Structure formats: structure tokens, C-alpha cells
Amino acid sequence: MKALPNALTWLRIALIPLFVLLFFLPIWWARPAAAIVFGIAGLTDWLDGHLARKWEVTSNFGAFLDPVADKLLVVTALVLLTSDNSGWLGIIVTLAAAVIIGREITISALREWMAELGARGRVAVSRVGKYKTTAQIIALLFMLFRDPDLLWGFPVYPVGVGFLVLAAALTLWSMVVYLRSAWPYLNDRGTNT
Numbered sequence: 001m002k003a004l005p006n007a008l009t010w011l012r013i014a015l016i017p018l019f020v021l022l023f024f025l026p027i028w029w030a031r032p033a034a035a036i037v038f039g040i041a042g043l044t045d046w047l048d049g050h051l052a053r054k055w056e057v058t059s060n061f062g063a064f065l066d067p068v069a070d071k072l073l074v075v076t077a078l079v080l081l082t083s084d085n086s087g088w089l090g091i092i093v094t095l096a097a098a099v100i101i102g103r104e105i106t107i108s109a110l111r112e113w114m115a116e117l118g119a120r121g122r123v124a125v126s127r128v129g130k131y132k133t134t135a136q137i138i139a140l141l142f143m144l145f146r147d148p149d150l151l152w153g154f155p156v157y158p159v160g161v162g163f164l165v166l167a168a169a170l171t172l173w174s175m176v177v178y179l180r181s182a183w184p185y186l187n188d189r190g191t192n193t
Helices: 004-024 030-054 060-082 087-116 127-145 156-186
Strands: none
Touching: 004 030, 004 060, 030 060, 030 127, 060 087, 060 127, 087 156, 127 156
16 A cells, blocks of 8 residues: 555556557547546546655655656647647647746756755745646646537637646746745855856
């Protein structure tokens, strides 16, 4: 039982090839199925953290692997969705994806650097970051599902794009929050590289 949280994290990574395969299958139900696999993977993210805390089996390896699995899943979804559009919609989706992916790279590097300085707590997950994640997951689920006919005509894709734009805006905001917290350390406190 103690290994279950990490096993769920590994499952999230293992679902990525199935997710990609479903995304590209030329079958009417493949895109909704890809969205369902993405949703299941997202649930494992919540469940592994919940169980690790509840059972008090958190580990350094789990703390490392969990965000890696999250980023692999989200970046894969964003890359797939950027390949799925053209014209203005393609530009909007690609710009939003670039902002989200760029922020993830920047904040991951910032956290690693702050950890080396012994100040990782200064860039802990913020409330804005949680809002960003929520908007991002809703956006990706809707955009992956895509088919409005399966949801009684609800415009899932355009609504998903709206949430993606919101997620990109929250992404920039959360990045500013993290950078402001780390600014005393970034503001050249006597170290030059």
C-alpha cells in the first residue's frame, strides 16, 4: 500500500503513449477517449498526493516524480493541441501553449536554483498557481474532447480555448508572483556568474 502513491504517478506517465495514440486515431470516439484518459491521468495526480499525505508516505522521490509526471502530461497535451489548429485559432492556441510551457521551464529552473540557495520555500506553490492549474485542466479536457455533438451541442472547444487563454494569463500572473518572491535572490546579492 505504501508504494501506491508512486505507482499512481508512474501510471500517469504510462498513460501518455495511450493518450497520444487515441488523439491521432481516425475514429469518431478517439478524441473523447483521449480526453477521458487525460482526465483519468489528472485524477491520479490528485489521488497520489492525497494518499501520500493521508498515509504519511511522502518521499523525496515522490516529490520529484509527481511534478515531472504532471508536466509531461500537460506539455504533451499542449503540443498535440497546437498541431490541431490553423489560422487565428492556431495562433491563439500556440501562443497560449508557448506561454504555459515557457513558464513551466522558467519556474522549474527558478525552484531548482532557489533550492541550491536553501530558499526553495520562497517559491512554493501559490494560490494563483492553483487557479492556473484548474483553468488549464478544464481547457485541456474541453479542447481534447472537442465534439460538441456528444455534449448536446455545448461548444466545448471554443470554451476550452477561452479557458486556455485564461490559464495563460494566470500563468503569467503566477510567474510574476514567483519572480517577485525570489527577487531578493535574483537581484545579484553579491554573486556573479
